[in-house]
Amino acid sequence: MSLTDGFGAGARFLPIGFRTLMRREILRYVRRPRNTFLPPLITNVLYFSVFGVILGERVGEIQGVSYILFLLPGLVVLGAISNSFENASFSIFHGRWNEYIQATTTSPISYTQMVLAYVVSSALRGVLIGVLIALVGAVFTPVTVEHPLYLIAFMAVITTLFAGFGVIGGLWARDFDYLTVMNQFILRPLVFFGGVFYSLEILPPLWTYVSLLNPMVYMVNGVRYGFLGAETVDVGPNSALVVLTVAAVVVVLIDIALFRRGYGLTE
Amino acid sequence: MAAIETDDLRKRYGDLRALKGVSLEVDEGEFFGLLGPNGAGKTTFINILVGLVRKSGGEARVFGYDVEDDYEEARDAIGLAPQEFNVDRFFPIEEVLVHKAGYHGVPKDVAKERAEEALRTVGIYDKRDTRFHWLSGGMKRRFMLARAMVTEPDLLILDEPTAGVDVQLRHDLWDIIKRMNEEGTTVLLTTHYIEEAERLCDRVAILDEGEVVEVSTPDELMGRGKDTVRVKLSKDIEEPPATLDGDYETRVEDGELVVETRNAGGTLAEVLRELDRAGHEVVDIEMSRTSLEEIFVDMTRSHEDVTRTQTTGDGQGDGA
Numbered sequence: 001m002s003l004t005d006g007f008g009a010g011a012r013f014l015p016i017g018f019r020t021l022m023r024r025e026i027l028r029y030v031r032r033p034r035n036t037f038l039p040p041l042i043t044n045v046l047y048f049s050v051f052g053v054i055l056g057e058r059v060g061e062i063q064g065v066s067y068i069l070f071l072l073p074g075l076v077v078l079g080a081i082s083n084s085f086e087n088a089s090f091s092i093f094h095g096r097w098n099e100y101i102q103a104t105t106t107s108p109i110s111y112t113q114m115v116l117a118y119v120v121s122s123a124l125r126g127v128l129i130g131v132l133i134a135l136v137g138a139v140f141t142p143v144t145v146e147h148p149l150y151l152i153a154f155m156a157v158i159t160t161l162f163a164g165f166g167v168i169g170g171l172w173a174r175d176f177d178y179l180t181v182m183n184q185f186i187l188r189p190l191v192f193f194g195g196v197f198y199s200l201e202i203l204p205p206l207w208t209y210v211s212l213l214n215p216m217v218y219m220v221n222g223v224r225y226g227f228l229g230a231e232t233v234d235v236g237p238n239s240a241l242v243v244l245t246v247a248a249v250v251v252v253l254i255d256i257a258l259f260r261r262g263y264g265l266t267e
Numbered sequence: 268m269a270a271i272e273t274d275d276l277r278k279r280y281g282d283l284r285a286l287k288g289v290s291l292e293v294d295e296g297e298f299f300g301l302l303g304p305n306g307a308g309k310t311t312f313i314n315i316l317v318g319l320v321r322k323s324g325g326e327a328r329v330f331g332y333d334v335e336d337d338y339e340e341a342r343d344a345i346g347l348a349p350q351e352f353n354v355d356r357f358f359p360i361e362e363v364l365v366h367k368a369g370y371h372g373v374p375k376d377v378a379k380e381r382a383e384e385a386l387r388t389v390g391i392y393d394k395r396d397t398r399f400h401w402l403s404g405g406m407k408r409r410f411m412l413a414r415a416m417v418t419e420p421d422l423l424i425l426d427e428p429t430a431g432v433d434v435q436l437r438h439d440l441w442d443i444i445k446r447m448n449e450e451g452t453t454v455l456l457t458t459h460y461i462e463e464a465e466r467l468c469d470r471v472a473i474l475d476e477g478e479v480v481e482v483s484t485p486d487e488l489m490g491r492g493k494d495t496v497r498v499k500l501s502k503d504i505e506e507p508p509a510t511l512d513g514d515y516e517t518r519v520e521d522g523e524l525v526v527e528t529r530n531a532g533g534t535l536a537e538v539l540r541e542l543d544r545a546g547h548e549v550v551d552i553e554m555s556r557t558s559l560e561e562i563f564v565d566m567t568r569s570h571e572d573v574t575r576t577q578t579t580g581d582g583q584g585d586g587a
Contacts, residue, residue: 020369020378028357099353103363103414106317107370108343266321267280 017109018117025091025121036125037132040079044133047075048140051197062199063230072137073224074196076130078188080155081162081219084126085187086179088118088166093173096264105266111259119163119252126159144227150237151226157244158219162187164251171264190216219244268331270295270422270453271316276325278311278477285311287477288325293455293470295330295421298448300468300485301457304567308477309457310350313426317347329422343371346420348411350427354399360410361386361395364417371418378417385413388443405436412440422453429463441467461563465489475567492557494531498524498538501548510541531556 029036052068059067095101104114137143145151169182194216200208211217218240224230225237259265271293278286286308293299301309314320315327316334318341327334332341355363364382369375386392389409394402402410408428415423425444429437437460445467448454458464464471465485473480481488503522511517515528515538524542528534531554542549 016372016374017370020366020375023369024355024358024366095355098356099351100355102319102349102353103355103367104370106319106342106345106347107367108339108372109370110339262318262321266319 015109015113017107018113021104021109021114021117022121025087025117026124028091029087029125036083037129040083040129040132041136044075044079044136047071048137052137052140063201063228065228065230066141068137068141069143069228070199070224071197072134072141072143073227074191074194074220075137076133076155076227077158077194077216077220077223078191078196079133080126080130080159081191082126082183082187083129084122084159084162085166085169086183087125088122088163089169089173089179089182090166091122092118092167092170092264093176093179096170096173097176101265105259112256115167115252115255115259118167119160119255122163122166123156123159126162127155130155130159146229147226147237150241151223153241154219154222154226154237154244157241157248158223161244161248161251164248164255167255168251168258171258173264190214191220195220215244215247268295269293269328270297270330271299271455272326272328272331273312274326276312276315276327277323278308278315278320279323285477286315286322286325289474289477289479290325291472291479291482293453295453296448296451298445298454298467298469299456300464300471301455301474302461302464302471302563303457303474306476307474307567309474310426311477312474313347313349313424313455313457316341316424317345318342343418344421345424346415346418346422347424348415348426348428350430352399352407352411354407354410354414356398356400358398359396360391360399360402360413363399364414367414368417373418381417381419382413385417386410388416389413390439405432408432408436408440412443416443416447420452422455423447425454425456427457427459429458429460437463473563473566480566488562489556490529492562493527493529494534494557495555496526496528496531496535496538497553497555498526498542498549499551499553500524500542501550504547508541508545508547510545511538513537 048068048071052071056067056071061067062070092101095104109117134143169179173179193211194214195211200211200217203211218235221231221235222237222240222244231237269292271291273289273291276286276289277284289308289312301312303309311320315322316329318334318338321335329341330344332344334341354360355366358366361379361382364385365375365378368378368381373381383392383395386395389412391402391406391409391413394406399407399410412425412428415425423444428444429440432440441463444454444456456464456467468485470482470484471488472482500523504519504524507517507519507524511526513534515526515534518525526534526538535552535554539549
């Protein structure tokens with residue numbers, strides 16, 4: 001059985017319409033590895049080489065681990081959420097642009113199932129890219145996973161959250177520039193200032209407080225906790241997980257409401 | 268049960284009233300045509316049924332299911348072939364059909380069988396591994412019909428299904444659609460080709476400027492037209508003979524007698540008799556029947572005139 005054929009035995013209990021849409025969404029990116037997997041692979045090889053190996057040796061240790069190992073969870077988050085967001089926003093916007101999304105929106109699949117199919121398939125892409133980046137990192141340094149359940153939970157929640165944002169972006173976009181703007185001018189700066197490349201401890205107190213307003217800090221922090229067992233920000237993984245889970249649920253509910261209203265899909 | 272039932276269905280786009288209270292009923296198993304000029308509201312009407320447009324007011328039901336409240340049931344009954352080519356370009360056409368059937372709850376193995384069957388029916392099975400983008404124009408039209416069929420819908424909605432296709436393909440598509448209707452599928456067809464409506468439809472509704480102008484059978488509509496008989500006499504005449512005073516209209520064009528009547532068969536004998544009595548020698552007779560197209564143009568034009576008069580009248584009233 002292939003990755004996308006049946007989703008395991010439990011999938012039999014899922015409605016066929018939902019499963020079909022999800023399969024379609026997954027096949028769309030799995031069948032295009034040059035678009036899906038190659039870019040993050042190359043980008044992260046460069047990140048690990050330049051920041052991890054070349055610069056990392058001069059930086060030394062941060063929070064008791066080598067810089068390259070400190071860097072890895074942040075890069076995993078960066079890749080995972082970018083891909084979750086891009087996949088959902090592109091898939092929906094491209095479908096709207098070429099109007100083939102109408103084959104889905106005129107079908108009897110419920111709005112909730114439509115949204116979940118887009119969100120879950122996009123979140124899965126984010127997780128796959130996250131795993132790929134971790135594997136690339138493992139080539140450069142031994143990777144440990146101190147809290148696997150937390151790592152899985154954080155990865156699931158943050159990719160779902162950003163896939164949910166991607167759905168909103170895909171419905172809101174009026175042309176392809178909107179997608180670029182959202183990714184390059186909103187998402188990436190937040191991630192880069194979210195403690196991917198540095199520890200908040202090295203910042204002046206004012207900027208540390210400002211950084212704590214950035215939700216990415218808690219996502220990077222949670223994934224770092226899963227990998228390294230240490231937090232950069234002392235918030236506790238459970239509280240961060242609860243807040244992020246609530247945020248993900250709220251965003252998915254907004255997605256469903258937008259589909260129900262036909263926002264960006266009708267007229 | 269009615270396959271489609273709309274009551275005072277309205278749609279506004281800002282200031283534009285695309286539908287101004289359309290009430291229609293299409294019976295189960297019927298072949299129903301929706302005729303109207305561009306901008307009449309035909310596509311808006313269809314799009315409300317399938318959920319691509321939200322109505323501004325009124326009611327719309329498909330097999331008793333409200334198109335908004337019970338959208339899952341309503342949409343499950345519908346197969347749509349829209350006017351525009353809106354096909355998933357990431358996948359070969361057979362897979363697109365498998366997905367479409369899957370969205371309607373058809374298991375994957377059955378969906379594949381249905382997809383193959385649909386492609387065979389429309390004659391493009393050999394192209395099953397091709398993406399839509401690479402099909403010819405005619406094949407694209409065939410595919411649109413295959414996609415509408417693959418879910419085995421109870422209601423097939425075809426929005427200009429034969430627009431821009433050659434005569435042979437048009438006839439092929441007509442045969443397929445007609446066969447589906449004979450097997451029990453209700454068909455709602457919008458078309459610009461009056462001949463299409465005349466040949467296929469049990470009933471037609473004429474929609475103009477968002478309003479239903481007429482609902483009738485093609486035959487009834489044809490009955491409203493007039494037959495024209497042109498009679499060439501051995502000598503040109505300047506006026507119709509005075510003895511021609513039956514239930515028909517006469518005039519002279521280019522020296523020939525022109526008679527307009529609702530029943531050419533009955534009138535012709537009387538006219539020939541009167542002409543013979545008046546000493547005219549008939550050289551040639553040419554009969555023509557008003558086409559449905561002419562009736563359609565005439566009806567939409569008169570409706571336009573009425574609407575314009577009402578609007579002008581309203582405007583004057585407001586001014587006073």
